[in-house]
Amino acid sequence: MIDTEPDDLFDRPSGPVRPFEFDADVARVFPDMVRRSVPGYAELVGLSGLVARRVARPGTRCYDLGCSLGAVTRSILRQVTGEVRVVAVDNAPAMIEGLRARLADVPHSGRVEPVCADVREVAIENASLVVLNLTLQFIPRDARLELLTRIRQGLVPGGVLILAEKIQVSDDRGGRFLTQLHEDFKRANGYSEMAISGKRAALDRVLVPETIEAHEARLSAAGFVGVERWFQSLNFVAWIAWT
Template sequence: MRYGEPDDLFDRPEVPVRPFEFDADVARVFPDMVRRSVPGYAELVGLAGLIARRVARPGTQCYDLGCSLGAVTRSILRHTAADVRVVAVDNAPAMVDGLRARLRDVEGADRVEPVCADVQSLSIERASLVVLNLTLQFIPLADRLALLRRIRAGLIPGGVLMLAEKVAVPTEQEGAFLQVLHEDFKRANGYSELAISRKRTALEQVLVPETIEMHEQRLAEAGFSRHCRWFQSLNFVAWVAWT
């Protein structure tokens, strides 16, 4: 597998649009796709490592749930001590295979446990940090609270959840403005009108965003004692929540 191939998946009018999935084709172009599609992605990844440096405790585990090719995993690895393990979980075999390939020459890679599994059925233990970076939005709405409760139960006292999501804006005018800016961001990064339209159609069937208020209410319902909204770039928002 070559790394960093250009994302041209949605520039093929002869290919029918189907619901988005993290298959081998997406894994092949994912670094380029996420860089050109998600405003602030590099900052989210880098800051995940800095958060880990502050909250990871000796002898505990950090979880990267929905790890894709492991950008957050590697960021955590760079900023944590040798006795902190990182459990990197994704349900897409192509992503886990890509993660393993990217860890081959990474110092401290023996601290990472790649796991191909559904995050909804994963056992979380002795966690000082759990990261859900653009992952919850792909979980069915009815299952999101149960997942957050499972995460909360697996965190040690003082443990932290980092949650980043694309959010819905309830005000029609403001929501439309952010949507247009997001599409302008993609255009500025070289995406064609065809690709923007076809990817939007593919994602509409699997990515269900919620409002900031819905996310924050769910964090409280899941048992987190407090939360802090610390990042926003257009309609992408991130929180940290404490046990």
């Protein structure tokens, strides 16, 4: 078991906040970061494995696009046996290195193919499941439809996409309430006001959220015949899209 270091990246004032990137510093604290920053993250990862158990087919592939340190990849391995390969893709070398280390003592990890590449440049072939877990929001907005269309074309009949995203909320009472609750969630998990504001500044224009309606319209435009919103925790939402 690899120890997780506490996320203190934005607790140390060091001049202007630089844009967020998935470098070695982020990889070092990433498990703690997502646990304390993303409400429902552990449940979403576990449920993704259950979806995989239901839809993954022998002889096909599962893709974990934007895999980071491989939480979803490991969840899939725990739930899916047999001749199903998992292609785990991330463009950050530090994340792929961390993924390899975390797979070292995981049963059946030989079925995982780690790939260090931009998810937009990876061929999606013979896939029964593709997971985009908090990944599309980091892709340029004008490239998102093309990526989803390629995923749709690479899925076998009956294949499934899991898409999970932080959503853009409206500037009304309900939207502001969700935003405030998310910040309260981070405070309750020990983040300082400096850390909350620093990370917000670092993610500005790097993580670009969209509304629920925009995501669902794009999934339809990409050719998915069914879209089900199946998970939400505050301003984080997940969909299942069917071929």
